[in-house]
Amino acid sequence: MINHNDHSQTEYSDQPQIILVDDDAAVLKATSQWLRLAGMSVETFARAETALEQIATKSPDVIVSDIKMPGMDGLTLARRCADIDPDLPVILITAHGDIKMAVKAIRDGAYDFMEKPVEPELLTDRIQRAWEKRQLILENQKLKRIVDRGASLEHRLLGRSPVIRQLRQQIVQLAATPVDTVINGATGTGKELVAQCLHEWSPRSEGPFVAVNCGAIPDTLFESELFGHEKGAFTGASEKRIGKIEYAMGGTLFLDEIESMPLNFQIKLLRVLQERKLERLGSNKTIDLDIWIIAATKVNLESASAEGDFREDLYYRFNVAELFIPRLSERQQDIPLLFSHFAQKAAYQFERPYMPPTDDDLTSLIEYPWQGNVRQLKNIAERYVLGVGATRSIRSLLGGNDATINTPSSNGLNERVQQFEAQLIIQSLQKHKGNISEVMEDLTLPRRTLNNKMIQYEIKRKDYL
Ligand SMILES: Nc1ncnc2c1ncn2[C@@H]1O[C@H](COP(=O)(O)OP(=O)(O)OP(=O)(O)O)[C@@H](O)[C@H]1O
Ligand SMILES: [Mg+2]
Known part of the structure; x- marks a missing residue:
């Protein structure tokens, strides 16, 4: 059976793709001319066998x-068409008196039939209607796929809050038609996880996922880290090196903390984004890139670009x-679910018992x-x-309301001092x-x-600005 995904290319074409089969060359010619005049794209076949091959490989409407x-x-x-795709409409043209046969054909799965001689207008009309119905079916199948995939994503990117549900939908949709993307969120909100989900849910999932933390690469090494270099490209380049961008071929390049990318490198990245080409340092050979670029940032890139800290053209490129x-505090509804997920996972990992948090714990x-x-x-x-088994409460872990100092705790002195210090x-x-x-003062x-x-x-200082 043809995978329904294969129809995705035809879903949005604005003219129906018709396959016309008739052993009578004159009829074939005349009919195809009418249909083309009516704006349809037609392929003609004198034999059903050859038509069937086309139907199985292409996906006509x-x-x-x-x-x-x-x-x-x-x-x-x-x-046979019904075996390939039960929703593919087949309109049969019958000779006079074959009605009984045609009715049976419809019962067997054909879509419609018309009696000879066929009125051109009537035929285009019927085709048009069949096509519209087909598009509806394809659209529904696509929506269903999105819902199904979203359901499995639910186990990876947890949360029942409306914002997270919506985020999952966006991920599935974006993954289907990958365009360069930027993920914006405060520290620890799940940017890298979202990038991984995008990659895994995309057709590139078999390819590599290469993560680069732009904040961790010294400015002087940026270019060779990302672009790679040939042996002897500069002093110290004793070996040829493949850059991170090239490593991501066929897969996804994740540029984390893109706001800390040096400005002079941003222009080079922009070129890569636009032209999908790359040259290693010290080489004049151009490499064609097949990569999906996903960036992440903690800052508002729009204001950063307004202030000249980030290239505006690069921002617009990602802004698509x-x-x-x-933040987690803006989706409090997800907190209990996430907490028990992480706690259960940790209990398994550390071979400790899992005690569900009490109502008081949950409130804290x-x-x-x-x-x-x-x-x-x-x-x-x-x-x-x-800490389960000891007297440690969630409240003391969170260090709120003097709990760090006053609540009896199984923590060692060091840990308690550290918690207190962090709190201060x-x-x-x-x-x-x-x-x-x-703060220093x-x-x-x-x-x-x-x-x-x-x-x-x-x-992080940024979290308190
Ligand atoms: N919705 C979620 N469901 C399950 N796990 C999550 C979710 N959000 C985040 N996590 C987990 O929380 C941790 C932090 O997430 P991640 O590293 O993706 O955040 P980040 O935004 O990239 O952080 P940073 O800004 O510090 O780089 C990871 O272990 C990640 O798997
Ligand atoms: Mg991260």
Whole structure:
């Protein structure tokens, strides 16, 4: 059977593709001329056997066939078509007096029949209607596919909140027709996961998924990391090197933290996006690229480009498809589900018992601000599992309402001190709206120490601006 996906190319054509079968050359010629005049695209066949080959490989919209022909007749053709695709409309042309046969044919799956001599207008009209009906069926099948695929994505990208449901729909749709995409979301909201889902749900899923963290590559190495280089391209290039972009051939290139890409490299990336071509450093050979580029960012690229921190043309290029992942605190409804998912997974991994959180625990979880979003929730769920059996409560894990200091806890002193320290830094950042100098003063900490502690506790200044 033809996979229904194969029709996706024909779904949006604005003229129906007709296959016309008749052993009478004169009829074939005249009929095809009418249909073409009516704006249809027609292929003619004198024999059903050859027509059938075409039907199986291409995916025409409507078949019009004479019944009585040498070799395979129209009735058999209609049955074969129904085997290939039960929704493919076949209009049979019968000689006078063959009505009984035609009625049986319809029962066997043919779509319609007309008696000879065929009125041109009537025929185009019937074809038009068959085509419209077919498009409806294809559209429905496509929607059903999207719903089915969305259902399986539900187990990978969890959440029942309306925003996450919508995000899953967008992912399935984008994956079907990949265009360069940017994913926008705060730290730990699931940008990389969304990029992976896009890749896995796309026709490129068999190809590689290559992730590049633009924030982690020193400016001077950017070009050779991404483009690769030939041996001797510059001092130090002792070996040929394949760049990350080339590694992604046939698959997906994920450019994380695209906002930290050096401006002078952004123009080069823009060229890659537009021309889908690449030259390794020190080489004049052009490589044609077959890659899907997905970028992720924590900042608002539009304002960044307005301020000159990001190239505007590059922003517009990505802006075609933008996915936005809201903070966890804006989808509190997902918190219990995500928490028990991560906790159960951790219990399995660490071979610990899983104790469902109490109602009180859930309330604390839902009310917590989750600056670190899903990643932070995952960390807490893991610590919860590791501490089960002792007196540790979720509230103490979250460090809220003095719980860190006052609640008896099985944490070692070190861990409690660290939690308290992280809490103080967060509070100060909140108070000073992310102003690092004021936080340094407030906590009498040198910049480097503050910086190191923020990295250690995964506290991001951006989250408090
Ligand atoms: N909706 C979700 N369902 C299941 N797991 C999720 C979901 N969202 C995020 N996660 C998990 O949370 C963790 C953080 O997600 P991810 O690394 O994709 O975030 P990110 O936005 O790329 O973070 P960062 O900004 O720090 O790079 C991962 O382990 C990811 O699998
Ligand atoms: Mg990430």
